Amino acid sequence: QQQVKQSPQSLIVQKGGISIINCAYENTAFDYFPWYQQFPGKGPALLIAIRPDVSEKKEGRFTISFNKSAKQFSLHIMDSQPGDSATYFCAARREGNTPLVFGKGTRLSVIA
Amino acid sequence: KAGVTQTPRYLIKTRGQQVTLSCSPISGHRSVSWYQQTPGQGLQFLFEYFSETQRNKGNFPGRFSGRQFSNSRSEMNVSTLELGDSALYLCASSSSRASYGYTFGSGTRLTVV
Numbered sequence: 098q099q100q101v102k103q104s105p106q107s108l109i110v111q112k113g114g115i116s117i118i119n120c121a122y123e124n125t126a127f128d129y130f131p132w133y134q135q136f137p138g139k140g141p142a143l144l145i146a147i148r149p150d151v152s153e154k155k156e157g158r159f160t161i162s163f164n165k166s167a168k169q170f171s172l173h174i175m176d177s178q179p180g181d182s183a184t185y186f187c188a189a190r191r192e193g194n195t196p197l198v199f200g201k202g203t204r205l206s207v208i209a
Numbered sequence: 210k211a212g213v214t215q216t217p218r219y220l221i222k223t224r225g226q227q228v229t230l231s232c233s234p235i236s237g238h239r240s241v242s243w244y245q246q247t248p249g250q251g252l253q254f255l256f257e258y259f260s261e262t263q264r265n266k267g268n269f270p271g272r273f274s275g276r277q278f279s280n281s282r283s284e285m286n287v288s289t290l291e292l293g294d295s296a297l298y299l300c301a302s303s304s305s306r307a308s309y310g311y312t313f314g315s316g317t318r319l320t321v322v
Contacts, residue, residue: 133313138315139315140213140299140301140313140314140315140316141252141299141313142313143310143311143312186251186252194240194257194259194264194265195265196242196254196257196265196267197242197254197311198254199244199251199252200251201250201251202251202252
């Protein structure tokens with residue numbers, strides 16, 4: 098059973114546009130929701146993370162929106178650039194020393 | 210500050226062989242987690258070690274094992290390799306105080322032929 102469902106699998110966005118990636122979860126015990134960015138040949142790198150006590154967190158062009166009642170969270174990339182082309186993973190974790198569970202990833206291509 | 214170092218970067222093995230992968234965490238980090246990444250399944254959790262003790266274990270067969278040394282370096286071993294074990298194996302480290310923040314290495318690409 099997949100604990101975190103991510104969509105879409107792939108996304109093509111024009112330069113300057115907004116990229117939106119969505120994730121849904123079932124386990125209400127999750128209390129930490131990070132997004133990771135992975136470039137080819139590299140490991141995933143933490144991009145931005147949110148806790149369920151806030152509905153939105155913004156860092157530069159990256160924003161996480163969190164809807165606790167719907168058990169959904171999303172990543173918005175404003176003014177998308179070709180350098181943002183990468184695979185993005187959402188993840189979730191329960192309180193305590195528990196492992197991160199990941200969505201299956203979204204391959205983003207930003208075209209000029 | 211040096212990042213997470215995984216060796217080797219690439220490995221080709223034959224079915225039935227065994228393999229050992231190594232991970233050196235960020236200095237001061239005591240937790241090391243291992244993940245298997247494949248195109249179809251994404252990142253699947255293998256196990257986590259903290260202060261030389263396995264703290265969490267994923268749903269993988271017993272052919273997959275690991276250990277952590279007193280300097281926090283970790284190794285994972287896969288015995289009796291199968292074609293389906295071909296994957297990118299990622300190691301992530303975190304400090305005991307900020308255990309929510311994982312830092313990943315670049316991974317070891319294992320190909321089983």
